[in-house]
Amino acid sequence: MxxxxxxxxxxxxxxxxxxxxxxxxxxxxxxxxxxxxxxxxxxxxxxxxxxxxxxxxxxxxxxxxxxxxxxxxxxxxxxxxxxxxxxxxxxxxxxxxxxxxxxxxxxxxxxxxxxxxxxxxxxxxxxxPRLMDIPGEDLPKVRHYYDDPHVYIGQKVLVVGAANSACDAALECWRKGAEVTMAIRGDAIYDRVKYWIKPDIENRINEGSIKAYFNTTTEEIRPHEVVLGTPDGPLVLENDFVLAMTGxxxxxxxxxxxxxxxxxxxxxxxxxxxxxxxxxxxxxxxxxxxxxxxxxxxxxxxxxxxxxxxxxxxxxxxxxxxxxx
Structure with missing residues (x-):
């Protein structure tokens, strides 16, 4: 006992x-x-x-x-x-x-x-992980954990989220040679992001190095594409990997x-x-x-x-x- x-x-x-x-x-x-x-x-x-x-x-x-x-x-x-x-x-x-x-x-x-x-x-x-509950989330190219940017060199990567994990992943993958896009539900990077990361990710977005779609949801994941719901309507992007940093x-x-x-x-x-x-x-x-x-x-x-x-x-x-x- x-x-x-x-x-x-x-x-x-x-x-x-x-x-x-x-x-x-x-x-x-x-x-x-x-x-x-x-x-x-x-x-x-x-x-x-x-x-x-x-x-x-x-x-x-x-x-x-x-x-x-x-x-x-x-x-x-x-x-x-x-x-x-x-x-x-x-x-x-x-x-x-x-x-x-x-x-x-x-x-x-x-x-x-x-x-x-x-x-x-x-x-x-x-x-x-908190799942997005969308079609295609179970595809092998979808990751709910980010480990190392080496995997994504030369790949089209969608990062979903705007908190610490998402910003870290987006910056590291971009610096190692990935083509990074972010899908962000809100209209800005979250305030609680680490103070040494937040200005870095905002500057990369502002200069266009990392493409970010704000007020946007991820609607569907396909083998070679993703479908985003943007304020201007559905948007289909070519895609190799999805890093779902959704918490x-x-x-x-x-x-x-x-x-x-x-x-x-x-x-x-x-x-x-x-x-x-x-x-x-x-x-x-x-x-x-x-x-x-x-x-x-x-x-x-x-x-x-x-x-x-x-x-x-x-x-x-x-x-x-x-x-x-």
Missing amino acids: LDLLIIGGGPSGINVAISAKRAGLNYLVVEKGVIANSLYHFPVNMTFFSTSLKLEIQDTPFISHQDKPTRSEALEYYRRLVQSFRLNLKLYEEVLRMEPATEGYRVTTDKGEYATRNVVVATGFYDT YQPNYELFERLGLPIQEDDSCKPVFDPNTLETSLPGVYMAGVACAGRETSKLFIENTRDHGQIIVDGILQNATSTVGH
Whole structure:
């Protein structure tokens, strides 16, 4: 019988695990991919918006060559945390369902079953892209993750979106020799784009190096074309690749399999107590950026660093109350 099973081996899951270990709890982290799986799928050359100091967890220094760390440095940091604290973690194991048991819950994965008194859901949101739900989105040339511009040299690339991922992808692909077009729903690049990226992308658009269609939607993707809905009507463009940088959301399919209730509003946040992070399921907690639902710009690693201690304190308090009763 585990005291705590943590679903997700990213920054939040690691954070909770360290707090659990320090408290002497019998815990296990189950991760469907690699350590920090979401960060692993970030663009290869990505630089974080936050400083390394703000990303530090559990009083463990985050060393980076510059003020803002790179993806590579972040992966090294989280690997070091797992190794330094000798965390109990199982990789490449996906959680399938969770059912109430006599004492706590029975969690079933694709490799086995676990009995646990408490569960933490720390699955982030970057693993689940927001789909456009348009014809042709399932074609092989459509990518919802951007990794490296080398793939797109000499190709006609449509970048859908106007946030950080879209602007980074558009600039890097253009600089490596791609013919880049952007389809943007609004009438401008988003204000929340990194301050060192925003003027760069705006200047490239203004000089015509990158073609941008504003107030425009992507209507259909064909093997060698895309159809855009512009203010002047439909527009058909030759196309080799589509980078659909349309954002990401929590894994609601998993939430449903776990039986987690969701707020019935635009945020689609999981239902939980903001003070304790405990959901309406007793002993089941939310941690990290998944707490924000679809409002993915509200929570980050830096403002959820206290979640691990809050959850473990709650588990210990509940255990004490039960013993006392």
